[in-house]
Amino acid sequence: MDKKYHIETDAIHAGQEPDPSTGAIMTPIYQTSTYVQKSPGEHKGYEYSRTGNPTRTAFESLMAALEGGKHGLAFSSGMAATDTIMRLFKPGDHTIVGNDVYGGTYRLFDKVLKQYGLEFSFVDVTDPEAIEAALQPNTRLIWLETPTNPMLRLADIRAISVIAASKSPKIWVAVDNTFASPYLQQPLSLGADMVVHSTTKYLGGHSDVVGGAVVVNNEDVYLKLKFLQNAVGAVPGPQDAWLTMRGIKTLHLRMERHCENAMKVAQFLSDHSAIAEVYYPGLESHPQHDLAKQQMPKGYGGMISVIMVGGRDAGYKFVSQTRLFALAESLGGVESLIEHPGVMTHASTSDSTFPVPASLVRLSVGVEHIDDLLEDLQSALVGL
Numbered sequence: 013m014d015k016k017y018h019i020e021t022d023a024i025h026a027g028q029e030p031d032p033s034t035g036a037i038m039t040p041i042y043q044t045s046t047y048v049q050k051s052p053g054e055h056k057g058y059e060y061s062r063t064g065n066p067t068r069t070a071f072e073s074l075m076a077a078l079e080g081g082k083h084g085l086a087f088s089s090g091m092a093a094t095d096t097i098m099r100l101f102k103p104g105d106h107t108i109v110g111n112d113v114y115g116g117t118y119r120l121f122d123k124v125l126k127q128y129g130l131e132f133s134f135v136d137v138t139d140p141e142a143i144e145a146a147l148q149p150n151t152r153l154i155w156l157e158t159p160t161n162p163m164l165r166l167a168d169i170r171a172i173s174v175i176a177a178s179k180s181p182k183i184w185v186a187v188d189n190t191f192a193s194p195y196l197q198q199p200l201s202l203g204a205d206m207v208v209h210s211t212t213k214y215l216g217g218h219s220d221v222v223g224g225a226v227v228v229n230n231e232d233v234y235l236k237l238k239f240l241q242n243a244v245g246a247v248p249g250p251q252d253a254w255l256t257m258r259g260i261k262t263l264h265l266r267m268e269r270h271c272e273n274a275m276k277v278a279q280f281l282s283d284h285s286a287i288a289e290v291y292y293p294g295l296e297s298h299p300q301h302d303l304a305k306q307q308m309p310k311g312y313g314g315m316i317s318v319i320m321v322g323g324r325d326a327g328y329k330f331v332s333q334t335r336l337f338a339l340a341e342s343l344g345g346v347e348s349l350i351e352h353p354g355v356m357t358h359a360s361t362s363d364s365t366f367p368v369p370a371s372l373v374r375l376s377v378g379v380e381h382i383d384d385l386l387e388d389l390q391s392a393l394v395g396l
């Protein structure tokens with residue numbers, strides 16, 4: 013599409029043209045591994061489906077449009093997307109990473125990639141000065157997650173991108189935008205170089221498909237990533253690409269309701285005597301609420317974390333006693349989920365210098381009726 017549309021329109025149309033041979037309005041699922049050539053090297057742009065598949069191409073164009081970027085690349089999971097970005101770097105290269113990232117990201121960096129000579133410093137990225145202080149002559153990348161999983165801390169993408177761009181050679185800034193989704197935050201427009209997603213979460217939106225994506229503007233970085241995508245091969249199949257596109261068609265509608273419901277849940281939990289603290293960027297009590305208003309002007313997302321007054325045991329009871337909020341890992345689907353990060357999503361950080369508090373409970377607020385959600389939480393908290 014040449015015309016620039018609003019994100020709500022792009023979510024439904026970008027990268028997707030009616031099928032020219034049948035008029036089918038939905039992108040066909042090209043369930044094929046290979047493509048017939050007329051003579052060697054003479055083909056219609058597709059040779060083999062690890063390298064490229066038309067359904068995946070549509071999804072990749074859609075992702076680029078949503079993030080306001082030039083190039084999208086799809087992967088078989090968020091971790092595969094992250095791993096492929098890290099293969100741009102070589103032994104001895106140093107990355108500054110938030111000390112409050114998704115447990116799987118920490119595990120990949122600390123337990124896998126360190127073995128291959130990549131170096132990491134885990135720092136408090138809520139403070140741009142702490143990033144400045146952690147810079148080394150071999151620093152090549154700053155890896156941000158904002159808001160963070162699970163503490164809902166924010167990194168100032170614009171301020172950190174200015175620091176990174178002022179260095180020579182330039183330091184790249186990658187932002188894991190999974191929690192906000194491109195509907196609420198577009199890191200490239202704030203100066204970041206790469207955006208990475210677990211499309212498993214808000215983009216897919218229905219807890220039925222695992223996937224990942226990267227969006228970049230820089231042509232050279234795109235070509236390198238495209239080479240790696242094919243060389244390494246962590247690509248999604250056409251069914252998964254299609255299902256994620258289908259989910260994205262309602263991204264804007266879902267995010268509006270996630271934000272609306274989460275704000276009410278956050279307020280309810282703030283007033284509850286069993287809850288010691290609520291982490292939600294939309295609350296005025298959030299230490300970075302002003303930054304949240306600038307960086308996420310349309311809303312603050314559907315994720316909330318709380319500290320239980322009664323500690324770990326109260327947390328276990330709370331997550332076991334909800335009925336609508338299902339006790340499960342993952343997030344970003346239409347249904348509400350609740351979990352205990354310390355033993356579930358973030359168990360891999362238990363040996364780090366930044367384990368999550370044992371009394372922490374994380375909620376992914378879905379798009380059900382708010383009264384039903386509040387009633388469920390109210391009754392699960394009785395006696396705690």
Ligand SMILES: *Cc1c(COP(=O)(O)O)cnc(C)c1O
Nearest residue numbers: 089090091114161190210212223
């Ligand atoms: C889930 C998640 C990932 C990993 O994505 P997968 O699709 O599970 O591989 C990365 N970052 C964040 C913030 C996540 O929540």
